[in-house]
Amino acid sequence: MAEPVVDLATDPVQRPRVAVVRLRPRASVLLAVTTLVGVVGFTWPLFLHGTSATDQAHAADAPWIFIAVLPLLLAAVLSALAEGSLDAKAIALLGILAACGAALRIPSPGVAGFEPVFFLLIPAGRVLGRGFGFVLGVLTIVVSALITGGVGPWLPFQMFGAAWIGFGAGCLPPARGRAEVGMLAGYAAVACILFGTVLDMWFWPFGAGTHTSFSFVPGAGLLHNLHSFVLFDLTTSLGFDLTRAVTNGVLVLVLGRPVLAALRRASRRAAFGAPVVHEAAVVVGTGMPAG
Amino acid sequence: MIRFCDVTFTYDGADRPTLDRVDLAVGEGELCVVVGPTGSGKTTLLRAVNGLVPHFTGGRLSGEVLVAGRSTRDFPPRELADVVGMVGQNPAASFVTDMVEDELAYTMENLGLAPDVMRRRVEDALDLLGLHDLRDRPLATLSGGQQQRVAIGAVLTASPRVLVLDEPTSALDPAAAEEVLASLTRLVHDLGLTVLLAEHRLERVLPFADSVVLVPGRGGPLVIGPAAEVMLDSPVAPPLVDLGRLAGWLPLPLSVRDARRQAGPLRLRLEGAAPHPAPPADPDAPVEARLSKVSVRYDRVTALDAVSFEVRTGEVVAVMGRNGSGKSTLLAQLAGVRPPTSGAVEVAGVDPTSLAPRALVARVGLVPQDAGILLYSDSVGAECAAADRDTGLAPGATAAVLERVLPDVPADRHPRDLSEGQRLALALAVVLAPAPPLLLLDEPTRGLDYPGKARLVRLLAELAADGHAVLMATHDVELVAQVATRAVVLAEGEVVADGPARDVVCHSPVFAPQVAKVLAPEPWLTVDEVRGALEVEAVRG
Numbered sequence: 001m002a003e004p005v006v007d008l009a010t011d012p013v014q015r016p017r018v019a020v021v022r023l024r025p026r027a028s029v030l031l032a033v034t035t036l037v038g039v040v041g042f043t044w045p046l047f048l049h050g051t052s053a054t055d056q057a058h059a060a061d062a063p064w065i066f067i068a069v070l071p072l073l074l075a076a077v078l079s080a081l082a083e084g085s086l087d088a089k090a091i092a093l094l095g096i097l098a099a100c101g102a103a104l105r106i107p108s109p110g111v112a113g114f115e116p117v118f119f120l121l122i123p124a125g126r127v128l129g130r131g132f133g134f135v136l137g138v139l140t141i142v143v144s145a146l147i148t149g150g151v152g153p154w155l156p157f158q159m160f161g162a163a164w165i166g167f168g169a170g171c172l173p174p175a176r177g178r179a180e181v182g183m184l185a186g187y188a189a190v191a192c193i194l195f196g197t198v199l200d201m202w203f204w205p206f207g208a209g210t211h212t213s214f215s216f217v218p219g220a221g222l223l224h225n226l227h228s229f230v231l232f233d234l235t236t237s238l239g240f241d242l243t244r245a246v247t248n249g250v251l252v253l254v255l256g257r258p259v260l261a262a263l264r265r266a267s268r269r270a271a272f273g274a275p276v277v278h279e280a281a282v283v284v285g286t287g288m289p290a291g
Numbered sequence: 292m293i294r295f296c297d298v299t300f301t302y303d304g305a306d307r308p309t310l311d312r313v314d315l316a317v318g319e320g321e322l323c324v325v326v327g328p329t330g331s332g333k334t335t336l337l338r339a340v341n342g343l344v345p346h347f348t349g350g351r352l353s354g355e356v357l358v359a360g361r362s363t364r365d366f367p368p369r370e371l372a373d374v375v376g377m378v379g380q381n382p383a384a385s386f387v388t389d390m391v392e393d394e395l396a397y398t399m400e401n402l403g404l405a406p407d408v409m410r411r412r413v414e415d416a417l418d419l420l421g422l423h424d425l426r427d428r429p430l431a432t433l434s435g436g437q438q439q440r441v442a443i444g445a446v447l448t449a450s451p452r453v454l455v456l457d458e459p460t461s462a463l464d465p466a467a468a469e470e471v472l473a474s475l476t477r478l479v480h481d482l483g484l485t486v487l488l489a490e491h492r493l494e495r496v497l498p499f500a501d502s503v504v505l506v507p508g509r510g511g512p513l514v515i516g517p518a519a520e521v522m523l524d525s526p527v528a529p530p531l532v533d534l535g536r537l538a539g540w541l542p543l544p545l546s547v548r549d550a551r552r553q554a555g556p557l558r559l560r561l562e563g564a565a566p567h568p569a570p571p572a573d574p575d576a577p578v579e580a581r582l583s584k585v586s587v588r589y590d591r592v593t594a595l596d597a598v599s600f601e602v603r604t605g606e607v608v609a610v611m612g613r614n615g616s617g618k619s620t621l622l623a624q625l626a627g628v629r630p631p632t633s634g635a636v637e638v639a640g641v642d643p644t645s646l647a648p649r650a651l652v653a654r655v656g657l658v659p660q661d662a663g664i665l666l667y668s669d670s671v672g673a674e675c676a677a678a679d680r681d682t683g684l685a686p687g688a689t690a691a692v693l694e695r696v697l698p699d700v701p702a703d704r705h706p707r708d709l710s711e712g713q714r715l716a717l718a719l720a721v722v723l724a725p726a727p728p729l730l731l732l733d734e735p736t737r738g739l740d741y742p743g744k745a746r747l748v749r750l751l752a753e754l755a756a757d758g759h760a761v762l763m764a765t766h767d768v769e770l771v772a773q774v775a776t777r778a779v780v781l782a783e784g785e786v787v788a789d790g791p792a793r794d795v796v797c798h799s800p801v802f803a804p805q806v807a808k809v810l811a812p813e814p815w816l817t818v819d820e821v822r823g824a825l826e827v828e829a830v831r832g
């Protein structure tokens with residue numbers, strides 16, 4: 001079957017892009033700050049230079065500080081995003097999609113990397129915008145953690161990773177038809193590997209013990225630690241991440257079209273992009289007694 | 292109570308307004324019926340009352356909509372929930388909970404009412420709508436009419452002063468529709484609720500309507516006024532109104548009783564002029580389908596009990612009878628859905644259950660009661676194209692049939708986003724386009740407006756003339772009057788009447804169409820017959 005030719009400039013679905021959760025200046029700034037803190041929270045082991053005793057001591061505290069700070073920052077971002085731009089329709093859609101995403105996680109206790117959480121998150125971010133993708137990523141992980149009992153110190157980092165994946169899906173360049181599905185599948189695969197890698201980085205300083213060849217050595221320099229980390233990643237979780245990347249990529253490839261179509265239909269029905277305008281009557285009517 | 296002041300509304304991206312300079316006032320305790328062809332903007336008008344237009348849909352609204360003194364400009368839908376209750380076409384789509392009582396209480400929980408108030412109002416709603424026997428039942432086990440009454444009850448518990456209903460009976464069979472409309476008129480009379488109601492089954496509603504709003508569609512101006520005046524020029528009219536307009540009765544009768552009291556002179560004029568009897572069914576026409584002593588039992592229920600009859604080519608057979616009398620089972624038998632418990636079914640000389648699906652579809656076309664289950668593409672256009680491909684028709688053939696049944700169904704719309712009538716029209720087009728020799732239609736007029744029904748009647752008559760056999764299970768006596776050549780009445784799984792449609796229908800108080808009731812004892816069935824006879828008389832006289 002031939003692909004229908006779609007003019008990207010005039011196709012109503014493609015332009016203007018729907019932003020269900022709008023990023024106002026305040027929310028954008030908060031999002032940027034939070035992202036920065038998040039990046040540091042994940043990668044600090046690589047950049048720790050000091051070798052003094054206090055530095056060593058902080059190396060042990062650091063993960064816990066981020067565990068405490070990140071949820072607070074995420075909550076601040078969510079409240080800034082919700083301010084004014086999150087209406088009943090968006091909340092309903094968020095609720096349903098977060099529930100579906102959480103349900104997708106139930107049959108996947110991580111067996112050989114079959115974890116199709118991102119398969120819904122990515123098309124949703126694509127169709128409903130990056131702000132929505134961010135919020136949905138956070139909510140999906142929280143809800144699924146509550147359901148599956150997966151609450152732990154890793155939770156804020158997972159929330160962060162998923163939020164970025166949803167946000168990134170909303171930032172992808174325009175494309176339609178097979179090109180779009182292919183692009184999303186590729187993005188899903190890459191995102192899954194990155195997700196696994198950065199989560200490993202959080203886990204690595206105390207997950208790999210202290211005296212192995214791929215242990216974190218505080219202050220040993222960027223290159224040395226990066227080398228150790230790559231070894232750690234290769235030996236521990238890369239296999240798992242690859243399987244997950246393939247599962248999610250294939251799922252998007254196979255089911256992407258109907259899922260995108262269903263999401264676009266929901267978005268169209270809810271008329272997210274349509275502005276609500278009230279104006280005075282064109283011609284003032286004669287007499288307007290209160291009904 | 293409801294007041295539109297110079298309201299113009301344009302959907303985002305639309306090039307012309309859906310509502311154009313609408314001025315409308317509905318007084319306290321009034322029952323106002325909104326009539327108009329499918330797709331004319333009735334739903335937009337109704338949704339503007341509780342602010343869903345424009346707060347939910349987006350778009351540009353000028354002017355002001357006031358409900359009980361509150362303007363929808365300042366009050367979003369949630370702050371109008373205690374004043375306006377809204378009920379849609381498909382009750383199942385609006386349910387949030389699983390049980391009748393929970394559903395009734397859900398609205399009040401959202402409004403934050405005290406538990407003792409909720410308890411009392413649930414009891415009130417159960418009594419008002421006659422639902423007390425069903426209070427502990429799961430919603431999924433209720434019939435369509437019961438579900439719709441629960442949906443009405445659920446909005447009533449918020450004790451609104453205005454009830455807005457958008458074709459509440461379109462998804463229901465006529466018996467259930469009558470049940471819902473009866474509950475509704477009772478609410479208007481006993482509680483003095485203000486009701487704004489869009490409806491296709493005008494014959495049941497008009498006698499109770501205080502006023503009518505006619506939405507002509509295509510940007511035409513609204514006509515508002517007392518029912519008897521507005522209906523004089525309405526393009527959408529039940530047979531009774533058509534007859535009244537033909538005979539020039541003033542004021543226009545809206546109930547059979549009123550019409551009968553004015554019909555004396557017309558009956559005199561028609562005396563002696565008998566309606567042309569339908570040509571008797573050709574006894575030599577080949578038998579398209581045959582049932583021989585067919586019985587079907589589900590567990591302990593006997594759905595069909597030793598039913599035997601034949602359908603010949605060129606016949607349009609109406610199968611009538613109350614719900615659960617075996618009509619749908621009969622159709623399922625002919626469509627080869629399951630083998631009979633005993634007896635034999637033949638379609639074109641073969642047992643339909645023995646045919647491969649592709650061969651079966653070429654011989655028998657079935658439009659089931661829930662027409663939506665035939666549709667699986669993501670747009671109307673794609674659905675038509677897929678139907679053309681599957682049945683080997685020329686591209687555009689299905690779309691052409693759809694255009695004949697119901698013009699202007701938007702091709703890019705998702706089938707689930709269509710109204711009930713549009714969805715049925717699409718399913719009919721998909722099944723009718725390949726023109727299978729035997730056509731089975733289950734309740735083929737739900738949600739169709741009068742012009743839609745008239746177009747369906749023409750299409751069926753043409754198919755029958757081309758040598759197709761049509762079998763339709765229906766409660767719609769007007770449809771039977773217009774197109775059926777033979778009527779079969781089922782009761783408790785047995786055939787209790789089988790004969791020419793006119794004989795079966797005319798002398799039954801249950802199945803007689805409006806024209807027959809007005810002109811009894813003369814056996815006239817349709818307005819067209821009467822019109823024909825009057826023209827002949829005019830030429831002679």
